[in-house]
Amino acid sequence: MTDLRRRFVEQLRRHGAPLTPELAAAFASVPREIFVADGFQRRDGTWAEPGTAGFLETVYQDEVLVTKVHGRTPVSSSSQPSLMAVMLSALDVSAGHRVLEIGAGTGYNAALLSAVGAEVTSIDVQADVADRARAALTRAGVEKVRVIAGDGYAGAPGQRFDRAIVTVGVAGVSPHWLQQTGPGPIVVPVEHAGTHPVLAVRGTMDGPVTATVVCPSGFMTAAGPLTAQHARAHPHPVPAESLATFAETAPARWEQPLDPYEYRDLWYAAGVWHTRATQAALPGRDGSTLTLLDETGTGGAAILPDGSVMAGGGGAQRYTAEAVEVLDRWDAANRPPMQAWRITLERAGDPDTPIWCPAAWELAR
Ligand SMILES: C[S@@+](CC[C@H](N)C(=O)[O-])C[C@H]1O[C@@H](n2cnc3c(N)ncnc32)[C@H](O)[C@@H]1O
Structure with missing residues (x-):
């Protein structure tokens, strides 16, 4: 033993x-x-x-x-x-x-x-x-x-x-935890683009509340007010069977595909820059893929670790352009790691059971 x-x-x-x-x-x-x-x-x-x-x-x-x-x-x-x-x-x-x-x-x-x-x-x-x-x-x-x-x-x-x-994965931080927990930190996996990056959160129950990113993760989702819907919530992850057929619409941009951690860094940035970024299981592909999901929930554009884009559904062209824009922006920002983001949280959710949710992001200088 x-x-x-x-x-x-x-x-x-x-x-x-x-x-x-x-x-x-x-x-x-x-x-x-x-x-x-x-x-x-x-x-x-x-x-x-x-x-x-x-x-x-x-x-x-x-x-x-x-x-x-x-x-x-x-x-x-x-x-x-x-x-x-x-x-x-x-x-x-x-x-x-x-x-x-x-x-x-x-x-x-x-x-x-x-x-x-x-x-x-x-x-x-x-x-x-x-x-x-x-x-x-x-x-x-x-x-x-x-x-x-x-x-x-x-x-x-x-x-x-x-x-x-x-x-357990939450949509936001309870003000009660902030009240009960001195200056903190509160280490907590908070929904972002269909996954749960772990945040280190500090603040008081009436704000301001700020956070840094600790690491990527995927947790099971909490019950109750901790997963209340809010204005900045990304779509929930989508199972393979609900997506239209996706085909390549932009070729690979990197000879060496991103490693799993770099891919999560790109994924985090995509969630900051695109309100419809989430996780999808693409038919015929193993694992989960960063996807910009269209408004019907059945199409959009998926960004693969080699920088190629696969798209499907009525808005495939528009979503491909938005995916390429996310990739260009991440490259232009020198591929920031998720830990480089500084987050401001805002009070959201049900007024009787509010939660503090990520609302604004800035890259550390
Ligand atoms: C991943 S497990 C926790 C792992 C645990 N820390 C361990 O060491 O085994 C997540 C747990 O969160 C609980 N949970 C879900 N929603 C919750 C909530 N609103 N309040 C408290 N616990 C919750 C679930 O019942 C589940 O047992």
Whole structure:
């Protein structure tokens, strides 16, 4: 077991996880298998049960473990460990910090926070998930973690925190978190162009509220007011079956296609410059593609990592021109990484349950 976890930490380092000695010690000491005691869904859709062949080996891979599904939709999971490491490192948490976590899930992230000496209040909207997280934390002997069942929008009224970490995708930041969390930061995956880049947000409940980008990510979507529609929301991701046939309308512009991180940088900029940028599964292509979706939701133009454009539907020509404009603009700006953007958030959503959403972007000088 010690060996499995030692190799796990090495794997996280190889995957670029920024592990301080304290974080490395946390990943090396917290038994992840205790937090997935009811098993998880394998990639082929079958359920992996504890004690079966390969169970522990998979638990100590740098992989998301889906622990609850509704039909075919994952509704709870233990996130990808290298992403957890990046988010925990952005949280800049030290022993004695009081941390609010939204999305208790399995309880594993809360256990890691506890291992670095934080005092944690973790909230999950699903009561059965909160119960299981609480039980797992007890079995693992984790101290100073309180799990609450409820909608994380309200945070933990009456409590004060030094930091907040959100482990579910939201459209905007709750003013309650800003009120309960000193100067911050709040580390939170916020919808942008069909994905959830993780932001480090600072501000007060009445504003101003600003943010920087930590890293790309794709989280499951939160329930309740945290995902309210707002004026600047991009279209939701589109499944392959809803798109018209797409054909190449502009050739590759780069001999060397963008690597996955550069592609996410272009994607982020496209979301700043185009209100209809989102994620689409193109028929016949693996993975997800940056797409400027037309108003019918069935056509538009997709931008591929080599800079070529594929388009379809009635507005294919217009959308191709807009895609090329995005590419020209990104090149002209010297291909800014997503971390170069400075974001101003505005109050939006339902007036009774407002959220602070990204509204204006500027490139750092
Ligand atoms: C990716 S999982 C969290 C992973 C978790 N931190 C861990 O270490 O296992 C996302 C969780 O967010 C919860 N969730 C969704 N909407 C929520 C909301 N509005 N408030 C609180 N939790 C929410 C889901 O029930 C789900 O368990």
